Every structure is written in C-alpha cells, then in structure tokens.
Amino acid sequence: MTYYDSLTNLYNLNGFLVDLPQRAIQLRKKYPVIAIAVISIDDFKRINSISGYIGGNLVLQKLADQLSQFIEKEEGIGRYFGDEFILLLKEESLEKLEERIKLLWEQCSTEMIINDQEYRLKISIGVAITNSSLIKVEEIVNQANIAKVQAKKQGGNRYQYYDINVNEVIKMEQKIENALYHAITKNELYLVFQPIVNLKTNSIIGSEALIRWNNKQFSKVSPLKIIEVAEQSGMIVDIGKWVLSEALKQNKRWHDLGYNNMFVSVNISAIQFEQPNFLDMLKAILEETAMAPQFLELEVTETNAMTMVEEKLEKMSKLKEMGIRIAIDDFGTGYSSLAYFTRFPINTLKIDRSFVNEIYKDENAKTIITTIINMAKTINIATTAEGVETIEQVKFLEEQGCDKIQGYLISRPVNPNQIEELLLREAK
Incomplete structure (x- = not known):
C-alpha cells in the first residue's frame, strides 16, 4: 500500500521515486539519453461524469496496461496523480527519443470502449530530458511536470518538452x-x-x-x-x-x-x-x-x-x-x-x-x-x-x-x- 497503486498494480508516486535514482544510474551507464515523461488524460472529469467513477477507473486501468506494454524492461512506470502516469525512458539519441515520444502520444490518444461507451482519449505529455548525471532525477520529474502543464495550457492533446523559459512563466503563474x-x-x-x-x-x-x-x-x-x-x-x-x-x-x-x-x-x-x-x-x-x-x-x-x-x-x-x-x-x-x-x-x-x-x-x-x-x-x-x-x-x-x-x-x-x-x- 505504501509503494503500489491498488487500481493499476503499478508503482504509486512513492514507489516510483524510491526506485527512480538507482534505475536512472543504471540506465546512464548504458544510454546517452534518459527522460521522464508525465502523461495526463485531458478532461478526465468528463469521463467520470458520463460513466461514473467505475467507468473512469476502467479507463485508467486500460491506459495503465497500454503504458506497461509500451515501456521496455529496464525502464520505469508509475501512477503519478489521479489521471496521470509517469515513465522513465532511455534512448540512444535525441532523435530516437523524439520518435518514441511521438509514438507514445499516438498510442495513448486512442479510442476505448468502456461499458458500451466509446471514448476518444486526448492526452497531454510533458517530457524532460537529461544526459548528465549532475542533474538530480527529482528535478527532471519536476521539469516534466512543468512541461505537461504547458502542454495543457496550449490546449492539451499534445506533447511538450521542458523549456527553461517556460519554467519562469510557470513559477510566476504559481x-x-x-x-x-x-x-x-x-x-x-x-x-x-x-x-x-x-x-x-x-x-x-x-x-x-x-x-x-x-x-x-x-x-x-x-x-x-x-x-x-x-x-x-x-x-x-x-x-x-x-x-x-x-x-x-x-x-x-x-x-x-x-x-x-x-x-x-x-x-x-x-x-x-x-x-x-x-x-x-x-x-x-x-x-x-x-x-x-x-x-x-x-x-x-x-x-x-x-x-x-x-x-x-x-x-x-x-x-x-x-x-x-x-x-x-x-x-x-x-x-x-x-x-x-x-x-x-x-x-x-x-x-x-x-x-x-x-x-x-x-x-x-x-x-x-x-x-x-x-x-x-x-x-x-x-x-x-x-x-x-x-x-x-x-x-x-x-x-x-x-x-x-x-x-x-x-x-x-x-x-x-x-x-x-x-x-x-x-x-x-
């Protein structure tokens, strides 16, 4: 209960953050680029209002299954908050990471049928990249979340990479x-x-x-x-x-x-x-x-x-x-x-x-x-x-x-x- 989410059987945020530093260290030894991605369902309240919390939970479970199939063995996944998930990803280059994030967004933005009700999920993804061991992984998580907020500010249903200038805007808005x-x-x-x-x-x-x-x-x-x-x-x-x-x-x-x-x-x-x-x-x-x-x-x-x-x-x-x-x-x-x-x-x-x-x-x-x-x-x-x-x-x-x-x-x-x-x- 301390480290796992009972609904999705994934790490909860506590579990993800406990596992994250050691996993990130291991990935940095093999791969030049690692990234954190925060995935958020746009307008999840509407899904709950239409199908109730049971229907909403089924959507979260299906998305959790999709994300679990998307990540590779050495990577990490957890439920972030509410209708949000968090991933630890690794790649051989920034170009390949870009391709992978695009694929992630396309696979998440899919149709689901829950209790005979069809949903077209709209997804916002915030991504923060690091290729340096000097940056703490906790800071990368924060940057990914800021990028996700910016994606939603731009209308949602998109992915956004962290930008330091955006960070200053978010801080002022806070x-x-x-x-x-x-x-x-x-x-x-x-x-x-x-x-x-x-x-x-x-x-x-x-x-x-x-x-x-x-x-x-x-x-x-x-x-x-x-x-x-x-x-x-x-x-x-x-x-x-x-x-x-x-x-x-x-x-x-x-x-x-x-x-x-x-x-x-x-x-x-x-x-x-x-x-x-x-x-x-x-x-x-x-x-x-x-x-x-x-x-x-x-x-x-x-x-x-x-x-x-x-x-x-x-x-x-x-x-x-x-x-x-x-x-x-x-x-x-x-x-x-x-x-x-x-x-x-x-x-x-x-x-x-x-x-x-x-x-x-x-x-x-x-x-x-x-x-x-x-x-x-x-x-x-x-x-x-x-x-x-x-x-x-x-x-x-x-x-x-x-x-x-x-x-x-x-x-x-x-x-x-x-x-x-x-x-x-x-x-x-």
Missing part, C-alpha cells in the same frame, strides 16, 4: 495562483460594469459585469490572466460564484433605485458551466439576492457552447425554463455550425469586437456582421455589438439592424456609482 487563492477573503476582488445600450431608444438597458483584482504585487495582471490562472487551478468555481452573487446584488440595488428594467450580464467559464450543481447554485444566489431571473444574462463563449453540445443544450434549456437569459459571446470567432444555433435556446448573439473594429477597414468584416445580424433576426435572436468606439461604427450597426451596443464610445467599464451618474444624465 505566485499569482497563491495570491489569488486569498483574494476573496481579503476583499481584493471587485467588479466594474460596462453599460449596454439599446440602439433604438439610445438608452442604457443593462451592463456587463467584469472582474478586477486590487493586489499590490499583481496590480498589472490582466483580467484575462486572472481568469486563466483561476481556471487552471480550479478556483474559477468559487470566484465565478462570487462574481454572480456580487453582480446580482448590484443589479438589485439599481432596481431598488428605480432602474427596474436593468439586466446584468455575467461571463460564465466552461469549467463553471459544467459543474453538476451549477443550476442549484444559480437558484440559491437568485433567492439570496431577491433578483428576478429575467434580469440575469449568462454569457457563454461560442467555443464553450460547441463542446459537449447535447449536454449544453439540456442545461441551457433548464436555464431558459428558469427565466434566465443566455448570450453567446465572441460570436463569429469560432468554427461552429450555424445549424446548431437554431437549436440553442439563446436570447443574444454578441458580435465580437474584432469584426466591429474592422468595419471601415475590411469589407469581409462588414459582410460577417451583416450576415450575423440577418441570421439572428431570422431566428428571433437579439444582437449586441462589442467594442464600439466610433459614431461611424454605430451608424453602420444601426443600418444593419443591430439591437444593442457596448464599448468605449459609451463608457469604459466603471464602478457602480459611475453607472448611476450615466443613468441620471440620461434621465435628464
């Missing part, structure tokens, strides 16, 4: 992650809001809630980086819940001030959206904040919507039954089939700012915007153009029949008091 872990309890996170204007009435009808971080050391960290680190660490679930709660509380305050048609739009991470208790969590927050569901709009990116489509359709249908509005964010930047969007119970398509910026520079951008707006009208979906900065852009969008706009022309993302000033000025 510092950001550690600080972000305490951000909610230290009241360092806050929201700003960007107004959304109805083009027909030229009035503010809602706002998009955006997260900001007040931290002395990381004050210049972009919101996108905050979200990226939060997603990688799993903190996005707690942070996303906080954002929803704070956004709805603020919208309730505006309603109490008499702006009772204002809605608030909140971006939802793919990880957050896929949580089994997502709907229950939303119901609880709506009850706690006493905010009517029709004044909440959830923004889901096009890329997010197009993964696990049937599951997303089911969850979106339940959200619509609750009265919550759904917007597809960054629309037009993905590779989705437009046919799917006739099935999605969505209220709004948000036209990406990259097209709006190019309205008077690129005829293709004009064509794409016009097509999106016309398509949305046909299926009775509203459109919101993001990143509007000029009067000329507004005129074009009005001519095409766009419903709503947001961007610096109206206002940058600002604190709630400034939104109220804009609403008061509008009332005059």
Whole structure:
C-alpha cells in the first residue's frame, strides 16, 4: 500500500521515486539519453461524469496496461496523480527519443470502449530530458511536470518538452495562483460594469459585469490572466460564484433605485458551466439576492457552447425554463455550425469586437456582421455589438439592424456609482 497503486498494480508516486535514482544510474551507464515523461488524460472529469467513477477507473486501468506494454524492461512506470502516469525512458539519441515520444502520444490518444461507451482519449505529455548525471532525477520529474502543464495550457492533446523559459512563466503563474487563492477573503476582488445600450431608444438597458483584482504585487495582471490562472487551478468555481452573487446584488440595488428594467450580464467559464450543481447554485444566489431571473444574462463563449453540445443544450434549456437569459459571446470567432444555433435556446448573439473594429477597414468584416445580424433576426435572436468606439461604427450597426451596443464610445467599464451618474444624465 505504501509503494503500489491498488487500481493499476503499478508503482504509486512513492514507489516510483524510491526506485527512480538507482534505475536512472543504471540506465546512464548504458544510454546517452534518459527522460521522464508525465502523461495526463485531458478532461478526465468528463469521463467520470458520463460513466461514473467505475467507468473512469476502467479507463485508467486500460491506459495503465497500454503504458506497461509500451515501456521496455529496464525502464520505469508509475501512477503519478489521479489521471496521470509517469515513465522513465532511455534512448540512444535525441532523435530516437523524439520518435518514441511521438509514438507514445499516438498510442495513448486512442479510442476505448468502456461499458458500451466509446471514448476518444486526448492526452497531454510533458517530457524532460537529461544526459548528465549532475542533474538530480527529482528535478527532471519536476521539469516534466512543468512541461505537461504547458502542454495543457496550449490546449492539451499534445506533447511538450521542458523549456527553461517556460519554467519562469510557470513559477510566476504559481505566485499569482497563491495570491489569488486569498483574494476573496481579503476583499481584493471587485467588479466594474460596462453599460449596454439599446440602439433604438439610445438608452442604457443593462451592463456587463467584469472582474478586477486590487493586489499590490499583481496590480498589472490582466483580467484575462486572472481568469486563466483561476481556471487552471480550479478556483474559477468559487470566484465565478462570487462574481454572480456580487453582480446580482448590484443589479438589485439599481432596481431598488428605480432602474427596474436593468439586466446584468455575467461571463460564465466552461469549467463553471459544467459543474453538476451549477443550476442549484444559480437558484440559491437568485433567492439570496431577491433578483428576478429575467434580469440575469449568462454569457457563454461560442467555443464553450460547441463542446459537449447535447449536454449544453439540456442545461441551457433548464436555464431558459428558469427565466434566465443566455448570450453567446465572441460570436463569429469560432468554427461552429450555424445549424446548431437554431437549436440553442439563446436570447443574444454578441458580435465580437474584432469584426466591429474592422468595419471601415475590411469589407469581409462588414459582410460577417451583416450576415450575423440577418441570421439572428431570422431566428428571433437579439444582437449586441462589442467594442464600439466610433459614431461611424454605430451608424453602420444601426443600418444593419443591430439591437444593442457596448464599448468605449459609451463608457469604459466603471464602478457602480459611475453607472448611476450615466443613468441620471440620461434621465435628464
């Protein structure tokens, strides 16, 4: 139990690390190149959610068998953590190692049938190489793990070799992650809001809630980086819940001030959206904040919507039954089939700012915007153009029949008091 994994009958991490130094010494005597490879299943949580932990365990057992057949007699194998495995490999040259790692990735990225359910495994592999006895094998293990993290950051389903420059990036992200872990309890996170204007009435009808971080050391960290680190660490679930709660509380305050048609739009991470208790969590927050569901709009990116489509359709249908509005964010930047969007119970398509910026520079951008707006009208979906900065852009969008706009022309993302000033000025 101390040194072996009961599920796969391989070394566990303790056993692998105890055996590793002596095995590495023996391999160095015979081979010029040795390497550590960390193998991780991408999106293993999805497998567990579909087939339960029994199905997930069967996948791990089958992959363990494949890896055991892949390695040679003098090499080493162990179960690393959860859905990850670790290998000690040897080769006669870097070129041959490259060929072998590619073969490893191809053999792992295979189809499996578990309990009549077919899976196409997507695998990320991190590799660290050494041809020197001066580097401790424990450090090589750490480097391989860093390379694996980088492979996942690049979208997963690939293999990545350790790079010292990547190491510095990972270290900085770890510092950001550690600080972000305490951000909610230290009241360092806050929201700003960007107004959304109805083009027909030229009035503010809602706002998009955006997260900001007040931290002395990381004050210049972009919101996108905050979200990226939060997603990688799993903190996005707690942070996303906080954002929803704070956004709805603020919208309730505006309603109490008499702006009772204002809605608030909140971006939802793919990880957050896929949580089994997502709907229950939303119901609880709506009850706690006493905010009517029709004044909440959830923004889901096009890329997010197009993964696990049937599951997303089911969850979106339940959200619509609750009265919550759904917007597809960054629309037009993905590779989705437009046919799917006739099935999605969505209220709004948000036209990406990259097209709006190019309205008077690129005829293709004009064509794409016009097509999106016309398509949305046909299926009775509203459109919101993001990143509007000029009067000329507004005129074009009005001519095409766009419903709503947001961007610096109206206002940058600002604190709630400034939104109220804009609403008061509008009332005059």
